[in-house]
Structures are given as C-alpha cells and as structure tokens.
Amino acid sequence: MIRQFFKKIFTSPRLGKASTKAESHVGTHRPVKQEHGYAAARVEVLHLHQHNINRHLASSNAIRVCETLQNEGFRAYIVGGAVRDLLLGIRPKDFDVATDAEPEQVQRHFRRARIIGRRFRLVHVMFGPETIEVSTFRALQTETSEVDEHGRVLRDNVFGEQHEDAARRDFTVNALYYDPKTETVLDYHHGVRDLRAKTLRIIGDPALRFREDPVRMLRVVRFAAKLQFDIAPDTRAPIAAMADLIQNVPAARLFDEMLKLLQSGSALACLKRMRLEGLHDGLFPLLDAILDHPTAEPFIMSALAKTDERVRAEKPISPGFLFACLLWHLVQERWQLRKSGGEVDIPALFAAMDDVFDKQLEHMAIPRKITSDIREIWALQPRFEKRNGKAPFRLIEHPRFRAALDFLELRASCKEADTDLAVWWRTFSDLDGHAREDFLTTLNAQKSAGTGLKKRRKRRKPNRGEEGGAGFTESNSHDSDAADAT
Helix, strand or coil, X not given: CHHHHXXXXXXXXXXXHHHHHHHHHCCCCEEECCCCCCCCEEEEEECHHHHCCCHHXXXXXXXXXXXXXXXXXXXXXXXXXXXXXXXXXXXCCCCEEEECCCHHHHHHCCCCEEEECCCCCEEEEEECCEEEEEXXXXXXXXXXXXXXXXXXXXXXXXXCCHHHHHHHCCEHHHCEEEECCCCEEEECCCHHHHHHCCEECECCCHHHHHHXXXXXXXXXXXXXXHHCCEECHHHHCCHHHHHHHHHHCCHHHHHHHHHHHHCCCCHHHHHHHHHHCCCHHHHCCCHHHHHCCCCHHHHHHHHHHHHHHHHHCCCCCCHHHHHHHHHHHHHHHHHHHHHHCCCCHHHHHHHHHHHHHHHHCCCCCCCHHHHHHHHXXXXXXXXHHCCCCCHHHHHHCCCCHXXXXXXXXXXXXXXXXXXXXXXXXXXXXXXXXXXXXXXHHHHHHHHHHCCCCCCCCCCCCCCCCCCCCCCCCHHHHHHHHHHHHC
C-alpha cells in the first residue's frame, strides 16, 4: 500500500500520457501515413471473438511483463512471432514484448533484468529458465541512419511510435501486437489476412528491406518452410539477385540464424528451400557437396528427421551433434583421401577435420565450444572398434560418449557402421559396473571360441633333419641351428 501511495504522488506526466495513448488505440481504425518507402497502413483492432486467441497458451511471465509496464503507465504488448503462433493455435517457444518504455525504464521495474546489445538495445527480463525479450518501439529509418556501403543498418536505437515500430518489422504476419489485458490484437499491415491466406509478405519495398538486414532473406526461408506458407511473388523476386549480401553479415550472427533454422522443427525443408533460393553460397557453401554426396543424403535426412522429432517433442537439441551430422561425410571423404596418400589413421582424421572447418569457418563462425564438441564426436568413432581390456571402460567415461554413441547408431541405421557394434555399445552402456565386466568377459570368450581371437598354440621345435615349415619365424630357425651346434 505504501508503494502504491508513493506511485500516485510521484507519477510523472510522461507516464500519464502513455496510459492515455494506450487507451486511444482500442476500438479504432487509425490511418498511418507513408514514410521512407514503407507501406501505408491502417491499424485494425481485433477483439477476442475475431481472433480467438487462447490466453492460456501465452507465457504467464510475458503477461506479467506487459501488465507490470501497463500498471506503470506504459504501453506494452506481446509482439511478433509469438502472436503469429497464438493466432495459429500453436504454443510459442519464445515471447517478445514491445513497449514505449525505454530500456532503462524497463530495467528499473524488474528485479532480474539486463540491457543487452549495441546495434539494437534490448532488455532481457529473466524468470527462472525463461527469458522475456523486451524492445522499445523503433522509429523509421531516415537518411541520417547509420548504414554500411551495402545499406545494412549498423545502429538502430532511435525510438519512435508504435505504428513506426510495426512498419519496421519484417513480415506482415510478424507485425501484430497482442494486449493480454484487453485481449485485443493490433494489426497495422493486414497480417491476419496474410496469415489466413498462408502467405509471407515483407513490409515495404523488399529490396530496400533486404539491404537493411540481409538476414531477412534467411528468415523468409525459415518461416516459409516451418509454417508451410507461400512467399509472396514481390517478396521472393529480389532474393536470388541479392543473395550475395549475406556475406556482409557478421559470421557470429549467421551462425545464430543457421542454428534457428536447424532447430525450427523443419530443418530439412529449410535447407532445401535455402538451396532453392540460392542463399546457401554465402552461409553454408558446403551444402551442395553435402546434399549431392552419393551416401550423405540418407544419413542427413535421417539426422534431421530425428532432430525435428525432438523439437516437436520439446526435447533438448545439441548444436554440436547437428553440425557433426551435416559435415561428417566431407570429413570422411577427406580422411580416406589422406589415408590413401599414406598418412597414419588418426592423425589423418584430425587433419581432415581441420580441412573441413577451415572451409566452413570462412563464412560462418561456429563457436569454439561447439567445434570442440563436433571434433570429439568424430574422434570417438574409431575408438568404438576397440572393445578389449580397459578401453571400453575409459571410453564410456568420456563426456561426449552419449552423443558419440547416438552418432554411431545413426551411422549404423544408414548402413555406414556395423549394427552389431552399435547394439553392443548401447547394451554395454546401459549396464552397471559389475554387469559390464561380465558382459566384456563374455565378448572375449566368444572371440576366443569363434573367428575372433584364437589361443596361440606353443610351437614344437623340429627334430634333427626335419624341414622347417612355412609358419616358422626367423627366431625359430635360429633356435634349431643352436641346437645342432650343441
């Protein structure tokens, strides 16, 4: 009560004005003028009976962020892909909030909040494992905006009005604002209409928008594959000609976008669509070699299908495992070439890894932690062949053993590795300590009795005058000569 009392006393005119603006939107169709090549729009307000969003599909933490900011006199909405998914009846994975509060004002009202980014300042509000990303309404780009020689925006911290923020968003289906308090949706660019028509359409002039941020071309591909939407002809038209702009995007950001694509739940469809649109040359130059490889396609299709299953089941995904699958056949190919050139087996494998990474890292910066995981998954594959002595016990204690075993099983399912070997290791790993020792003893006994390991028979020295057979070693002959001399 004391806190509320002081809020009433010290509420600034700025806060009161924000509250009035928030109320003025509801139930209106407000015209928005055309500026800087962005399409004109009228805001359409959809009420619950028109959009039928199930509020229970929304994150309670995202709702809490909106209501906290609204209670402080600001406007705040769930925005972007989360609203798109809610309209489709899908539970969103991530939630973004857009507000007229500036980053420092947002941070002030949450105990666990931090401001991130330089090009685009955001606030991450943390609730346990969930992070709500809060952005301030952005103004339209002007001639004074900081861009590079290709037109890519370098700094974007000019704050503006909500209709400007809507025009700045990439696609019409992502320029939607949901107020969980009034349960209304604000639609500035006919996004709901395009959503119902299953069409992806960029806001404004497509060529200009792709120059501002070339990553939008990758987002077109990802959303089209994930949502099974068509790309509007005017949006698709400039992509092939502008695909080279991808090379101007920082390599770390390209990796983040590639990871989103692979973890979208439609990874294989995304890769094929990316190749179809000609976007892979600047991002994933090895894609042609991978998908055209005579033995790689079944393996990759199986790996991505299993990944998509895990995404849909909301199970964790390992980026290292994904990239290990994608690049494995290129490593294998170079490994065999080096071995055929006379190089030693294991050093040849590590040299092949370096060859592939050197080529890929020119375009996309895979973090060192992930490249380390990839290397370990690959390096453990030859070690599965060794099942004698203490080797199995040492291997099973390796931090990447489980991922490497999954990788081996995937290879076995595609007839690239011995199925019995994969089954043996899975069985061995599922046992406890004493059972593992018994299991290994049984394996050694089977080898001794079968075609594996045979007990070495003590060789009989030949009698005097007996001819030495072909199986005698040089040392045996020396022993016979010494006996004769005696």
